[in-house]
Amino acid sequence: MTDNEKPQWELVADAVLALGGQANRHQVWEYLKRSHPDIPFSTVTAELNSVSVNSQARTSYNTGREPRRTDSGNRYDRLFKVGSGAGAHYVPYDPKAHGVWEIYPDPAATSTHKTSIRRVDGANTAVTVTLTEGAIKPGNTFFPIKAFEGDFFPSSLIRAKAPDAPAVKARFTTDAGIEFQSDIYRSSVNTGYLHNRAAASDYYAARGAKSGDVLRYERTGDGSYHITLLPAATGTGSASQQNPATQTETTMTLPINKILFGPPGTGKTYRTVDEALRILDPVFLATHGDSRDALKTRFDELSDAGRIRFVTFHQSFSYEDFVEGIRADTDGDESDEKEGGIRYRVEPGVFKQICEAARSRTVVESGSGIDIAGRRIWKISLGDANTEGHIYDECMDKGLALLGFGAGADLSGVTSRADIVERLRAAGEHVDSADYPVTALDLFVRRVRVGDLVVVSQGNFKFRALGEITGGYVHVDRDGADTYAQGRPVRWLRRYEPARPYTDLMDNRFSQMTIYEPGTIKRERLAALLAPEQAESREPEPRVLIIDEINRGNVSRIFGELITLIEPSKREGCGEVLKVTLPYSRDEFSVPRNLHIIGTMNTADRSLAGLDVALRRRFEFTEMLPDIDALDGIGVAGIPIDVLLSTINRRIEVLLGRDYMIGHAYFMRLKETPAIDVLAGIFRRQVLPLLQEYFFEDWQKIAWVLNDHRKADDALKFLKQNGAGMAELFGDLELPGEGRLWSINPEAFENPDAYLATIKAAQPAKVPPAIA
Numbered sequence: 001m002t003d004n005e006k007p008q009w010e011l012v013a014d015a016v017l018a019l020g021g022q023a024n025r026h027q028v029w030e031y032l033k034r035s036h037p038d039i040p041f042s043t044v045t046a047e048l049n050s051v052s053v054n055s056q057a058r059t060s061y062n063t064g065r066e067p068r069r070t071d072s073g074n075r076y077d078r079l080f081k082v083g084s085g086a087g088a089h090y091v092p093y094d095p096k097a098h099g100v101w102e103i104y105p106d107p108a109a110t111s112t113h114k115t116s117i118r119r120v121d122g123a124n125t126a127v128t129v130t131l132t133e134g135a136i137k138p139g140n141t142f143f144p145i146k147a148f149e150g151d152f153f154p155s156s157l158i159r160a161k162a163p164d165a166p167a168v169k170a171r172f173t174t175d176a177g178i179e180f181q182s183d184i185y186r187s188s189v190n191t192g193y194l195h196n197r198a199a200a201s202d203y204y205a206a207r208g209a210k211s212g213d214v215l216r217y218e219r220t221g222d223g224s225y226h227i228t229l230l231p232a233a234t235g236t237g238s239a240s241q242q243n244p245a246t247q248t249e250t251t252m253t254l255p256i257n258k259i260l261f262g263p264p265g266t267g268k269t270y271r272t273v274d275e276a277l278r279i280l281d282p283v284f285l286a287t288h289g290d291s292r293d294a295l296k297t298r299f300d301e302l303s304d305a306g307r308i309r310f311v312t313f314h315q316s317f318s319y320e321d322f323v324e325g326i327r328a329d330t331d332g333d334e335s336d337e338k339e340g341g342i343r344y345r346v347e348p349g350v351f352k353q354i355c356e357a358a359r360s361r362t363v364v365e366s367g368s369g370i371d372i373a374g375r376r377i378w379k380i381s382l383g384d385a386n387t388e389g390h391i392y393d394e395c396m397d398k399g400l401a402l403l404g405f406g407a408g409a410d411l412s413g414v415t416s417r418a419d420i421v422e423r424l425r426a427a428g429e430h431v432d433s434a435d436y437p438v439t440a441l442d443l444f445v446r447r448v449r450v451g452d453l454v455v456v457s458q459g460n461f462k463f464r465a466l467g468e469i470t471g472g473y474v475h476v477d478r479d480g481a482d483t484y485a486q487g488r489p490v491r492w493l494r495r496y497e498p499a500r501p502y503t504d505l506m507d508n509r510f511s512q513m514t515i516y517e518p519g520t521i522k523r524e525r526l527a528a529l530l531a532p533e534q535a536e537s538r539e540p541e542p543r544v545l546i547i548d549e550i551n552r553g554n555v556s557r558i559f560g561e562l563i564t565l566i567e568p569s570k571r572e573g574c575g576e577v578l579k580v581t582l583p584y585s586r587d588e589f590s591v592p593r594n595l596h597i598i599g600t601m602n603t604a605d606r607s608l609a610g611l612d613v614a615l616r617r618r619f620e621f622t623e624m625l626p627d628i629d630a631l632d633g634i635g636v637a638g639i640p641i642d643v644l645l646s647t648i649n650r651r652i653e654v655l656l657g658r659d660y661m662i663g664h665a666y667f668m669r670l671k672e673t674p675a676i677d678v679l680a681g682i683f684r685r686q687v688l689p690l691l692q693e694y695f696f697e698d699w700q701k702i703a704w705v706l707n708d709h710r711k712a713d714d715a716l717k718f719l720k721q722n723g724a725g726m727a728e729l730f731g732d733l734e735l736p737g738e739g740r741l742w743s744i745n746p747e748a749f750e751n752p753d754a755y756l757a758t759i760k761a762a763q764p765a766k767v768p769p770a771i772a
Helices: 008-018 025-032 041-050 056-060 197-207 268-280 282-287 292-304 350-359 389-398 417-426 436-447 523-529 532-536 555-559 641-655 664-671 676-694 699-705 726-730 752-760
Strands: 079-082 089-092 101-105 115-119 126-130 170-174 179-182 184-186 192-194 214-219 225-230 257-262 308-312 324-331 341-348 361-365 377-380 400-403 453-458 462-469 486-501 543-548 595-602 620-623 719-722 741-744
Touching (some): 008 041, 008 089, 041 079, 056 115, 197 225, 268 282, 268 543, 268 595, 292 308, 292 523, 308 350, 341 350, 350 486, 350 543, 350 595, 389 486, 400 436, 436 486, 641 664, 641 676, 664 676, 676 699
Parallel strands (some): 170 225, 257 595, 377 453, 543 595
Antiparallel strands (some): 184 192, 214 225, 324 341, 361 486, 400 486, 453 462, 462 486
8 A cells, every 4th residue: 555545544653653663743744744745734643643542632533432442453553642742752552561541431521432541551651750959959960760669660771889880771852852861870779860960951951940840751662761840730649640641731831031132133033933932842943953944834833823923113113002902993794783883992902912812721622633624614603792601601511503693483494595584574573685684594504514613702802612513403492582592503622711812813803793704714723723732731822922123112101011010920820920900991911921022122223222121120131142153164255254244343342332243144145145246235235334324424433344444455445535625625624534535435345355354454453542
């Protein structure tokens, strides 16, 4: 059977084997794209879980439909899942190493087939140990071991004590993406540590480990082990209680408030991609760190899914844009009694939207994944969000979608709009065929098909549930009530509390219409929300807000009272949480701890004042200076570009300071096209204008930076000073030294010797006293 003929579950299982018997979902996806370029990432994740014996997600697929044990030789029992969340990877299933698992009927399960998974033998595949201050003490860090009973760590892994001799090392992987080889040093009968302190130091720094946290060691079955850190609040319990099949990733580190600052062209905005992935998908960053294309693709995926928001501050940016403001809006929806009127709405800004998204968690899920290809998507309102919450709750509890139009009429069997009008009139409704209630009922009863998806809105700016239509129209007897009698059976796939912002699904807000088919829903965002990994963890996902040019806006005006709330210790979920009442909506508001803020700041921009002191002390700052090493080996016509930039920057640093140096990014294109005309264009159209701005058109100092004052040959000078003709203009008037006419010498930019002469006297020049 060729790969094109194989089912997808077999493709992903074979891919793990082809990748050396261990791979995460990103690696499997990259591998399969070589032969199946259109295979979606969500499909790969779903299929991996469907053939993993210990993945609870498989109970919503055919592979987990029928009760059975995994020692029965079933062809679907191919893989074992190690870890959870972003740090999970997959290995071939070995019953001896991984134990026997059972799919069993479970009426209380939320899975599609009402089955669950449990382990049925007593083999121990995981042990835990609590970290002490001594284990994480800088300079003396180590991975503690307290599991010498049984054969969890084989004797071959434990080094001899007298005399000291190394043992056979094993491979260790971690949830921080750090891998290493180590044996075990046994310091007493029941204690010891992994003999690799450097790895422990790197790991604890990456995970922010603290005393009281728990290390969890999992045996993966291929002779290696996987280490996961569980925070003190969630890491307690015995190894048997912390089943790798049911454990979810609950690690929540302190929020990150970081500003990348430095001169222009040092790659601050470029670096935000790595910083965001370090927070949201560190395993992918560790795996694909050398591939900018892969990192940017993953960054774009997370942006499309609403996990990353990007905004640029400027002088006109305001609190109303960032937090919330009042906006005028014309609303001509068919459901409005007055069409075309102007309404004033309180509209959330980008910061409030991402805070609401970060706060939202999945409180109900059914099934662990669904293919949305070919399905129609409908927006529906289940009762008024402010006054009819009981309707929404009834729909969730009973697995229904209910529509309020129809006066209790039974619309079973209708085949046209005319039939609907006739039934409504018979029930006492005065309607015409063109009225919106008839349109809504026609869509709900006749147009919506089994298998279509529904998005339940909450007002215009949020949605609170996602579902799949599972049956045709039903008339609901509501004990004589004449509203909300029109129903459709629904399997509710996701339910969110609080509701998520519309930006997690689309770029435009929802319409007021009770039911319609939005054309602006981003299917990739919906697919991400319905992906299996979303079903595995009900905890809120971390989110990242990137603020480019953070110091170009009026920070006090933009943040307002939120300057206090973004402080890590004042976040929601922290001990010193603070809340404020927003001025327009009067909503009580706090900032969730799983929102991380990354800003960039150009230190050479003199058009603005220094960053607000109150904001400054709430951020950590990472300086980004020109990376001369990035230009190593780049030469143009014999000109070493790294030496050229380094020399120019040393002069700028003397005359102005390090905040005004020139970044390496201006010259990176020379790596692909090392031509003199490209270098000339960079100097003529980017470097020289930047120097003009830095020195306020003080051409004398610009000439010093370019070393023109020490070039004997005028043809090599980028700038020419001409004093001739001054008498004709001013007579015998004595002019100051700078009273000269300056001109740009275009030929010098095309001459390699002009650049070499700029470098030639790299030692400190004797700067004229005029600079004082």
